[in-house]
Amino acid sequence: MANGQEQAAPDAVMTRIGQVVMLHHAGDREEARHRFLQLWAEIGEHGDALHRCTLAHYMADTQDDPADELAWDLRALTAAEELTDDRLAEHEGTLAVRALYPSLHLNLAADYVKLDRSGAARTHLRQARSAAEALADDSYGDGVRAAIGRLELRLGERGPDGDGRWGPPRQRP
Numbered sequence: 001m002a003n004g005q006e007q008a009a010p011d012a013v014m015t016r017i018g019q020v021v022m023l024h025h026a027g028d029r030e031e032a033r034h035r036f037l038q039l040w041a042e043i044g045e046h047g048d049a050l051h052r053c054t055l056a057h058y059m060a061d062t063q064d065d066p067a068d069e070l071a072w073d074l075r076a077l078t079a080a081e082e083l084t085d086d087r088l089a090e091h092e093g094t095l096a097v098r099a100l101y102p103s104l105h106l107n108l109a110a111d112y113v114k115l116d117r118s119g120a121a122r123t124h125l126r127q128a129r130s131a132a133e134a135l136a137d138d139s140y141g142d143g144v145r146a147a148i149g150r151l152e153l154r155l156g157e158r159g160p161d162g163d164g165r166w167g168p169p170r171q172r173p
Helices: 002-025 029-043 049-060 066-080 085-089 097-114 118-134 139-155
Strands: none
Touching (some): 049 066, 049 097, 066 097
């Protein structure tokens, strides 16, 4: 019985994070930010890396200040560096660790653009582009590659086909 309870706790936290994400997507950004902060207080800076990575990744999207958004995206990257594929496998429907990096670096590149730090933006954009080979040929992978392409165009970077694009622009998944 104890093993079942231990296994349910990580799922319960991910479910709660997912519920707050839905609240944010429904348009209640302020309440989502408030609930994410409550969850962060429960998880703690040294809590489960999957929980911290997921929560920080989504918390960044609720920030009004680009510097705050950057801080949360950096927390997500730091937590991702602690993750293992085995830990991710414990949570149904989660990508391999290496498939998280294109999105994490893309978010950091976008943060640095907002902060007028084009050098840092280009560095993370190149890391996103390099890591994108780990993405599957599915809607998630297509969406991340398209977003990389859009940011490359904005920054004047070149894509893998030499024209600065990964493919046709698509809506973010």
